[in-house]
Amino acid sequence: MRRTLVVTNDFPPRAGGIQSFVYGLIARRPPGSVVVYAPRWPDSEDFDLRQPYPVVRHPTSLMLPTPAVARRAAALVAEFGCETVVFGAAAPLGLLAPRMREAGVRRVVMVTHGHEAGWTALPVGRRVLARIGAHADVVTYLGEYTRRRLVRVIPGDKLVRLAPGVDTEVFAPGAGRERVRAALGLGERPVVLCLSRLVPRKGQDTLLRAWPGVLRDVPDAMLLIVGGGPYRRTLERLARPMNGSVQITGPVPEAALPGYLAAGDVFAMPCRTRLGGIDVEGLGIVYLEASASGLPVVAGSSGGAPDAVLRGQTGLVVDGTRPDEVTAALVDLLKDRAGARAMGERGREWVAREWSWDLAASRFARVLESVETP
Template sequence: MPRCLIITNDFPPRQGGIETFVYEVARRFPPDEVVVYTSSEPGAGDFDAALPFPVVRDPAHTLLPTPRVARVARDLAAVHRCDSAWFGAAAPLGLLAGRLGLPSVATTHGHEIWWATVPGPRQVLRRIGDRAGIVTYLTEHTRARIAPALGPRARTERLVPGVDAEAFRPDLDGAAVRFRHRLGDRPVVLSVGRLVPRKGHDRLVQAMPLVREAVPDATLLIVGAGPQDFWLHGQAGEGVVLAGGRPHAELPPYYAAADVFAMPCRSRRLGLETEGLGIVYLEAAAAGLPVVAGDAGGAPEAVRDGETGHVVDGTSTEAIAARLIELLDDAPGRAEMGRKGRAWVQEEWSWDASYRRLRELLRRASSTVGA
C-alpha cells in the first residue's frame, strides 16, 4: 500500500502548536498509509510504541536538510513504498523536496515570516517554493508575508489546523484541576502556550492586579513551559498560578476549569517574530470559553472579534485588563460567546477536515520537483 512520508522536527512528545498539528493529521491516516521520519526526543520510545503507524527517529535532535538526512528519507520512502511526502514545517526541511523525487506538500506556520525577510533564509524559501509541489499557509496574514519570498513558481494553498471538539467541550468536569491548583470557586482566566515573550503571558501577569481590583478573587492559571518560566515565577504575585507544561491530552480539563481564555500575543523584532494562528484559541472556543487574543500575526483570524471573543492590543496591559474584567463581570455574555465559538469551531475547524484537505493537496501536488 503506498504511503505518505511525513518528515518533521515537530512531533510529540515535544509540545507545541506545530507538533499538535502534525500529530493530529498524521493519526488520521490509515495506519498502513503513513510513516513519520522525525528527530529524537526524550520519552519518544514509549510514545511511539503506542502509535498504530511507524515512527522512525533519527539520532539527531534536529533534522536538517543534509545529504545524510536526504539519503535516509529516500531509503525510508523506498522501503515503505511511499508515493508522497509532507513536510510538517516547510523551513528548512522543505529543501529536501527536490531530492526525494516524490510529490510533496510543505506547510508553513509563523516562523517562516522571519525567514521571508532575511536575505539568506529568504533564498532558502525561494528554493523550497521552486521544489515543493505545493506550499501551504495558515492565514491570509502569513500568506501575504511569505508568498513573495517563495517566488513565482510556487503553488500556494491554505491548510489550517483543527480542533477535536469531542475532546475539548464545555461539559467536561474541571473540578480536579481546580482542586489540584487550589482554585476553589474563584473566577479563572486560563492561558495555554509556550512561555516565550510573544505569547503575552508577561502582560497577563502585569494585568492581574488591575483585574483583581475589579474582580477581587480572579485568578490567572498559566499552563506551559519555556524560556520565560523563571521570569514569570519571579513576577507572579497573588492570583497567578503557574501550572507548568502539560501533555496535550491533559489539557481539556484545564479549559473546563476556566471562565475565560486569554493569550494576548504580540509581534516582536519588527514583526519578524509573530503568531502564525494559535490553535489554543480554537481549543478554548470548542470548550465554550470566550477568547481574548492579541492583534498579532494570524491570531485575529482565530477569533470572531466581538462574537466569540475579543482582539486586543497585546502590548497594552490596560487593554488586556479591561477586556478580562468585562468578560468576568458578564456571565451571560461569556456563555453566549462560548456557544458561538463552539459552533464556529465545529463548522469550520475540524481535524478531519484538515486531514482531508492534506490528502487532496497531496494528490494535486506536482510529481516534478527541482533537482
C-alpha cells in the first residue's frame, strides 16, 4: 500500500478549525494509508490509540522547520515507505520539502488556510511562500479569495481547491436546541449566536457595539457569544451595560457545539481584516456549520468569509468595522422570521450539496491519486 506522511502542527486533540479540517481529510483515507507526524498535546496518547493509522508525536507542542524536525520526518518517510508528503499547513513547515525529496518522497502537497493568504501581504511572507511553492507539486486553496492571494507567488497550475466539509448529520436543525436553551435560561427569546474564538478579527466587539441598536427594535433579543480566547475580558467589559441581554459562555466541549448552534435563531460573526491584511479570515467553516444547522448567517467581509455565504440567499455580508451595518442586518433577520427561516433552509440545502465531507474527501483523494501515480 502506498502511504502518505502528513506533517502538521494542526491536529487533534488540540481544538481548532484547521485541526478539524486536517483530521477530517485524514479520517476518510483508507486505514493504514496515512502516517501522521504532529506535536504532542495534552491527552494525545489516548487520542492516538483510537486512530486507525500511526501518529508520531514531536516532543513539544510546536514544530518548526528545524533540522531536528526534518530528520524525524525523513526517518518516518524511510520507516513507512511514504511516497507522498502532505503538509497540513504550508507555512512554515512546507520549508522542509527539499529534505523530504532527499529522503525519497516523489510528490509534495501543501494545504493552505487563511494565514498563508495573510502572508502574501508582506514582502518576507511572499518570499517564503514562493520558496514553499517552488518545492510543491500541489498547493491547495480554500476559495476564490485565497486563490487570488496565493497566485501572486505560486504558479496557478499548482493550485487546486480543497475546502473543509460539514457533517450535516451532526450539524442539523434542532440538534440539542431545547437542552441548551433550557440550560442557559433563554426561553423563547430570539437569539443571535456567535460561536468562535474570542480574538479581535472575529468581530464580537462589533456585535456588542451594534447590540443596543438591535434592542431598540427587538427588545427581547438575546446575544449569545460562545468561545474562549484572549479577547474575553474586553468583551465582558463591553457587555456589562447591556442589562443581561448578552451571555458570554466561555469555551464549550466540541461535542456540545452542534447544540449551541442549533440554539440560535441567527448566526453572526462580523469578522474584519486587521494589521494591513495580515490578519484575515480564510473562509470561516463555522458559517457553513451554522447554515447546516438551519440558521441564516451574517458574515463579515474579511478575506474569504463571503465564500461561505450565498448573499441574500443563505445570509448577509456586512462590513465588520461598521456596527450600524451589523445592526441593520440583525434587525432585518430577527423581524422577518419567515424570511430568516427560508435563508436557513436554503443554507442547509447548499451545504449538503456543495460542502459535504464526502465531496471534500473525494477532492483530497483525487489530489493524492494524481500525485501518487508514477
